[in-house]
Amino acid sequence: MLYVTDEDRLPRYAQLADDLRRQIDSGQLAPGAPVPSESELAATYGMSRTSVRNALEALRQLGLVRTTKGSGTHVREQRQQLIRRVPDRYQWEKDRVHLPEYERRSAGSAEQDTGLPTDRFEFRAQYDDTPATDDLAHVFGISPGTTLLHRTYRTRDRQAGGFPIGVGASYLVRDMVQSNPDLLDPTKEPWPGGTQHQLFTIGIELDRIIDELVTRPPTRGEADALGIDAKGTSVFVLRKISIDTADRVVEVNDSVLPGDSTKLVYVAKLRRWSAE
Amino acid sequence: MLYVTDEDRLPRYAQLADDLRRQIDSGQLAPGAPVPSESELAATYGMSRTSVRNALEALRQLGLVRTTKGSGTHVREQRQQLIRRVPDRYQWEKDRVHLPEYERRSAGSAEQDTGLPTDRFEFRAQYDDTPATDDLAHVFGISPGTTLLHRTYRTRDRQAGGFPIGVGASYLVRDMVQSNPDLLDPTKEPWPGGTQHQLFTIGIELDRIIDELVTRPPTRGEADALGIDAKGTSVFVLRKISIDTADRVVEVNDSVLPGDSTKLVYVAKLRRWSAE
DNA sequence: GAGTGGTCTAGACCACTGT
DNA sequence: CAGTGGTCTAGACCACTCC
Numbered sequence: 001m002l003y004v005t006d007e008d009r010l011p012r013y014a015q016l017a018d019d020l021r022r023q024i025d026s027g028q029l030a031p032g033a034p035v036p037s038e039s040e041l042a043a044t045y046g047m048s049r050t051s052v053r054n055a056l057e058a059l060r061q062l063g064l065v066r067t068t069k070g071s072g073t074h075v076r077e078q079r080q081q082l083i084r085r086v087p088d089r090y091q092w093e094k095d096r097v098h099l100p101e102y103e104r105r106s107a108g109s110a111e112q113d114t115g116l117p118t119d120r121f122e123f124r125a126q127y128d129d130t131p132a133t134d135d136l137a138h139v140f141g142i143s144p145g146t147t148l149l150h151r152t153y154r155t156r157d158r159q160a161g162g163f164p165i166g167v168g169a170s171y172l173v174r175d176m177v178q179s180n181p182d183l184l185d186p187t188k189e190p191w192p193g194g195t196q197h198q199l200f201t202i203g204i205e206l207d208r209i210i211d212e213l214v215t216r217p218p219t220r221g222e223a224d225a226l227g228i229d230a231k232g233t234s235v236f237v238l239r240k241i242s243i244d245t246a247d248r249v250v251e252v253n254d255s256v257l258p259g260d261s262t263k264l265v266y267v268a269k270l271r272r273w274s275a276e
Numbered sequence: 277m278l279y280v281t282d283e284d285r286l287p288r289y290a291q292l293a294d295d296l297r298r299q300i301d302s303g304q305l306a307p308g309a310p311v312p313s314e315s316e317l318a319a320t321y322g323m324s325r326t327s328v329r330n331a332l333e334a335l336r337q338l339g340l341v342r343t344t345k346g347s348g349t350h351v352r353e354q355r356q357q358l359i360r361r362v363p364d365r366y367q368w369e370k371d372r373v374h375l376p377e378y379e380r381r382s383a384g385s386a387e388q389d390t391g392l393p394t395d396r397f398e399f400r401a402q403y404d405d406t407p408a409t410d411d412l413a414h415v416f417g418i419s420p421g422t423t424l425l426h427r428t429y430r431t432r433d434r435q436a437g438g439f440p441i442g443v444g445a446s447y448l449v450r451d452m453v454q455s456n457p458d459l460l461d462p463t464k465e466p467w468p469g470g471t472q473h474q475l476f477t478i479g480i481e482l483d484r485i486i487d488e489l490v491t492r493p494p495t496r497g498e499a500d501a502l503g504i505d506a507k508g509t510s511v512f513v514l515r516k517i518s519i520d521t522a523d524r525v526v527e528v529n530d531s532v533l534p535g536d537s538t539k540l541v542y543v544a545k546l547r548r549w550s551a552e
Numbered sequence: 553g554a555g556t557g558g559t560c561t562a563g564a565c566c567a568c569t570g571t
Numbered sequence: 572c573a574g575t576g577g578t579c580t581a582g583a584c585c586a587c588t589c590c
Binding site for chain 2: 050057058061062063090091094097098205206207208209210211212213214215216217231234236245259260262263264265266267268269270271272273
Binding site for chain 4: 313314315325329332343344345346347348349
């Protein structure tokens with residue numbers, strides 16, 4: 001065996017965590033049900049509240065429970081959310097750019113970024129200008145401080161009771177896009193055909209899209225927006241970089257997704273040997 | 277502004293965390309340097325060791341420091357490791373299957389799974405048989421308990437002083453692969469041409485490869501193997517599912533990557549409009 | 553107002569690391 | 572061996588939620 005999985009010498013908090021985990025897995029503690037309060041657990045298990053907190057912290061990191069100040073700890077309702085992000089989707093969106101608007105309407109830009117059907121979404125956007133940070137300037141290959149059009153948005157799942165799916169931000173170089181005033185107008189959202197059609201209206205064709213993925217703990221603001229714990233859980237950060245046929249970076253799109261309830265899926269379709 | 281970033285009422289542990297973070301960012305605490313001990317910090321900042329631990333926990337989650345029992349807390353050396361996982365790579369590997377062995381040798385299966393050059397790798401594999409768990413049986417579409425060929429491996433970065441890049445496991449249905457005894461022989465690793473050529477030797481052609489990505493806290497064993505903290509940090513779990521032209525799942529490959537030092541990159545190349 | 557979790561203190565013993 | 576972090580105790584005050 002590679003690893004020891006003894007329960008010989010597990011610390012007490014880990015034993016309590018295992019115990020509660022079994023109760024959740026078995027349904028003894030049903031989804032939505034309250035976990036006994038910290039002081040109650042401390043009393044019944046005969047340990048200090050510090051140890052109890054240590055145990056609950058582990059369960060939070062596993063995404064099994066959610067803690068709200070003043071209200072207590074509850075078993076989480078939904079577990080894992082599937083988010084498709086098939087590279088084919090980018091091609092699909094590109095192919096649709098030349099279609100008339102009424103055909104483009106059947107899917108919005110929200111769908112493009114998450115791969116979930118539009119009718120299941122609540123999508124909210126907000127526009128403003130912002131100077132490029134060093135980080136963004138480096139990605140765009142422009143000078144720090146250059147004015148960017150900054151579009152922030154958040155999406156919620158209507159079917160799951162308004163459960164937040166993600167928050168994000170899109171950046172465009174303002175000088176590049178202002179030739180079409182509609183692109184600066186938030187009331188035009190959701191734009192039929194998505195970002196690629198927006199770029200098409202100013203004469204831009206995409207060559208490739210790069211997805212960069214990292215995971216890290218959420219900021220306090222992200223934790224609030226996503227309804228996850230500020231400590232314990234982690235988030236996916238997905239940076240989508242769109243590059244046009246002149247090799248310019250034309251859009252950068254950062255999405256923050258709750259790590260404990262998101263699964264990302266990429267499909268790579270392969271050519272047949274016989275077709276070579 | 278969307279989020280408040282006040283320092284008005286930050287708890288004391290968060291203030292200490294911010295303070296240390298600034299020292300690390302500014303280079304005052306250089307990579308590899310020891311962070312003062314917990315009791316020392318408690319004394320100099322006039323707070324309890326509990327609060328100090330709370331602060332260090334936050335820095336661990338950010339991947340800025342690494343704590344070793346008995347030895348202390350140190351500023352982490354390397355930060356972010358780039359791992360390419362271009363869908364094109366799968367196609368590239370597929371195209372090479374028909375090449376003679378001496379041409380296939382220039383890249384091994386290790387490269388396929390991580391996208392890093394072979395000469396930078398230490399790659400270790402180990403083979404055994406294992407009955408299919410419910411989870412794996414479901415993915416393969418077989419009965420639980422069916423014998424699987426189980427190949428575990430771990431990779432390290434030679435250039436970064438043996439820094440662990442990932443641990444993982446590959447599963448094949450034993451009945452499907454045993455017609456070629458070489459596939460059951462660990463001494464044949466690394467196999468020139470990678471998994472796709474291994475499958476080719478038993479008459480299997482892949483149609484598509486699906487990557488599924490989740491993030492979660494590491495198990496204790498994973499934390500040991502990857503050299504990360506068992507608490508605080510999170511890992512990427514990448515499940516690569518290979519599907520052949522008969523729509524059978526022929527290989528499942530689980531990789532565990534340290535979340536605080538891994539960046540995953542997917543590139544989607546788009547067809548030109550003019551070429552339509 | 554009663555109960556909850558968030559923060560914090562001032563101790564303690566242990567296993568482990570380095571010398 | 573001395574010093575480190577891991578675990579643990581038995582308290583305390585606060586802001587917050589719910590009734």
